[in-house]
Amino acid sequence: MEQPLDGVTVVALEQAVAAPLATRHLADLGARVIKVERTGRGDFARDYDRVVHGTGAHFVWLNRGKESLAVDLKSPDGVAVVRTLIANADVFVQNLAPGAAARLGLGVDDLRAAHPALVTVSLTGYGVGGPYERRKAYDMLIQAEAGLVSITGTPATPSKTGIPTSDIAAGMYCVQSVLAALLRRARTGVGASVDVSMLEATVEWMGYPLYTSLYTGVQPARMGLSHTAIAPxxxxxxxxxxxxxxxxxxxxxxxxxxxxxxxxxxxxxxxxxxxxxxxxxxxxxxxxxxxxxxxxxxxxxxxxxxxxxxxxxxxRTLDEVIAHPQLAARDRWREVRTEHATVKALLPPVTFADVEARMGDVPALGAHTAALLREAGLTPAQADDLLARGVAEQAA
CATH class of the missing domain: 3.30.1540.10 (formyl-coa transferase, domain 3)
Structure with missing residues (x-):
């Protein structure tokens, strides 16, 4: 049985959590995801830690099932490779700082003008325009700006959530936007330019506390594990x-x-x-x-x-969650490979009755560079030249 997104190609110029989470969900659903990384270090989430047999926990969580292309985007030759891959793709996702993709020669307006059927998604901290557009936008900062910190914690102490909630919220809306744009394109043949804001995604998730404050003028109290409106x-x-x-x-x-x-x-x-x-x-x-x-x-x-x-x-503590009887009874754990070892990974929470999610490998930096250079139309000699000059990098 085909995966839901078989035949869909996504090129992602991504880093950290929000966009990589979105494209990992697309990969789980069968999309081909080409992850564009910097030469040398790649996605900086690779280096957050080394706890999963030498690979970062964030990176293992967010990047299975992808192909890694390591190129120098400050080089015109590197940008040309990426533009060629985008020209043959269905979706382009990026979460660089506002304006950075355009400065690299990968601006949304230019890409859509050249490829009207392309779906582009720009995921930023605060959205395009407005006084906060250029501000740094890490998860904790967005949680604070969105008011999430103000209602999280104990009465005495505010707290951020224990997981990157703002990143996750934005990543999930990014997935939603891609699926909606592809569905519309199937009817009309026209792509889309989509802007996803971490701030707006998180404020949307504030839900009833936001409406409580809006219509009462009262700041909801921090309640720890309790609830402002329900007891016990x-x-x-x-x-x-x-x-x-x-x-x-x-x-x-x-x-x-x-x-x-x-x-x-x-x-x-x-x-x-x-x-x-x-x-x-x-x-x-x-x-x-x-x-x-x-x-x-x-x-x-x-x-x-x-x-x-x-x-x-x-x-439950996390070791108890790992051994949770419900996860075991529903057979939710699988194995995927990283560059160093085979590791456990959870199936995604969306379960199709007729096909299991595609749980692909977590790529080493530049694991697919040579093949993708050829796919971009370079001859073997041209590809070798880029590799020799450090414009591209191939994993061992």
């Missing part, structure tokens, strides 16, 4: 750890206290009878739940909550 909704002690419990309606509260915690008198307690009451008396509500949850082990209470249909979850 937090982690509660057990004899050997903690467990998350989230009751989202009044019938769930009645089930929790009657069938699980064994304190049915709390079901109609006027402090707790409705969610509005429970939020108003949050401290007392949490204390009542904690007094009973602390009488069982985590496993015992988890089983009781599951049997009663009360939403709950273990507070």
């Amino acid at each position: 909704y937090d982690s509660y002690p057990t004899t050997d750890g903690r467990i998350l419990i989230g009751v989202q309606n009044d019938s769930g509260w009645r089930t929790l206290v009657t069938d699980v915690l064994g304190v049915p008198e709390l079901a109609d307690d006027p402090r707790f009878a409705t969610n509005v009451d429970r939020v108003r008396h949050r401290a007392e509500c949490d204390a009542a739940v904690a007094a009973r949850s602390a009488t069982w082990s985590t496993a015992e209470l988890d089983a009781k909550l599951a049997a009663a249909g009360v939403p709950a979850a273990d507070v």
Whole structure:
């Protein structure tokens, strides 16, 4: 069975997280992704660390299934190679600083004028135009500018999220835009020029806190694991750890206290009878739940909550997540190769009934350079000349 994006070629001038995540998802769906990297060091995410058998964890996560072309884009010969590959591609994705691609001779307007059917996606921190256009835009900075830091953490201490949320949000909207543009092109034959902003992607994800502030004028409080509008909704002690419990309606509260915690008198307690009451008396509500949850082990209470249909979850460490019984039961782990070793990788969360995602190798820097130079129309002698001059680099 064909992959959904078989036959689609993507050229990506990408680095760090957001754009590489987008193109990795496209590669998982069957697209051919040609990753253009600098000679010498390549994508700087390669060097964030060396924890995956000598390869960076970010790079392994973000770059499987791609072909690596290492060329010097300050050289006209290097740019010419990339332009030729783009001319034969369906999609061009880049997340360089605003204006950098145009200065290299790979500006969106010129590419679209030459290739009207091309889909181009420019992923930037703040979008094109506006006073922030030229600002540095790392994930943490965008989380702060988008207000995410203001609602994340404890009442005493704001915090960024533990994963690069702004990068991930922008990367997912980049995927969405590519798929939508390709679908429209299939109907009209016309490509697209798309601008994806990390700031706007993250502000979109702010969702109900943003609307709460917009229509009340009140800054939502930082709640840790709790919830501004729901109670009980937090982690509660057990004899050997903690467990998350989230009751989202009044019938769930009645089930929790009657069938699980064994304190049915709390079901109609006027402090707790409705969610509005429970939020108003949050401290007392949490204390009542904690007094009973602390009488069982985590496993015992988890089983009781599951049997009663009360939403709950273990507070797992990452080693426990790796061994998660649900992932094991659904057979979600596969193996992919890196330049140094074979490593474990998770299947993407989108599962087609008739075909499994293409889990390709994580390329060494310049692993495909020689082949791609030939594909760009260079003779063997011309390709050897670029390699000899350092304009292009081929992995050993």
